[in-house]
Amino acid sequence: MKEQGVTLKFVDLLKKHMLKSMTGFGRGTAQLNSKKITIEIKSLNGKQLDINLRMPAFLREKEADIRSMLAAVVERGKTEITLSAETIANEPAHGINTALVTAYYKDLKSLAVQLGATDNNLLSVVMQFPEVFNQSNGELSEEEWIILRNTIANALKQLDDFRLHEGA
Secondary structure: OOOHHHHHHHHHHHHOOOOOOOOOOEEEEEEEEOOEEEEEEEEEEOOOOOOEEEEOOOOOOHHHHHHHHHHHHHHHHHHHEEEEEOOOOOOEEEEOOHHHHHHHHHHHHHHHHHHHHOOHHHHHHHHOOOOEEEOOOOOOOOOOOOHHHHHHHHHHHHHHHHHHHHHH
């Protein structure tokens, strides 16, 4: 039994020091509430680590963590990681900030009266203003981050396995 453990350690050591290609690909998907997150990682040859990270705004708070995960696996090369989100539930992606719309509308109506202008299209104008729509994306909960982190780790493992296979 001891020989088997030594053999497994030797195999692990060999894998660690085998030549890896710098070219690789890994992919994963996760479901977070009403969103399906797709992760794609591509790596190419390069002298230094160059990470290009694309992600939806609601994941930006985790950018440093994601970069650290990637740098731990990919030591050098040009690496692109794309996280995309797709709404899969029938719930609306946003709501209307009615208090803000009302305030904008009243202010514009008052201004139109002062200037003697028509107020025909005020609502359509107000709907173009910033922050009129509430994004329900919010921040990730700890449970969602754990799911996403595990999915990224799996995609990184696929990438590393691909690179190991290509280098053999």
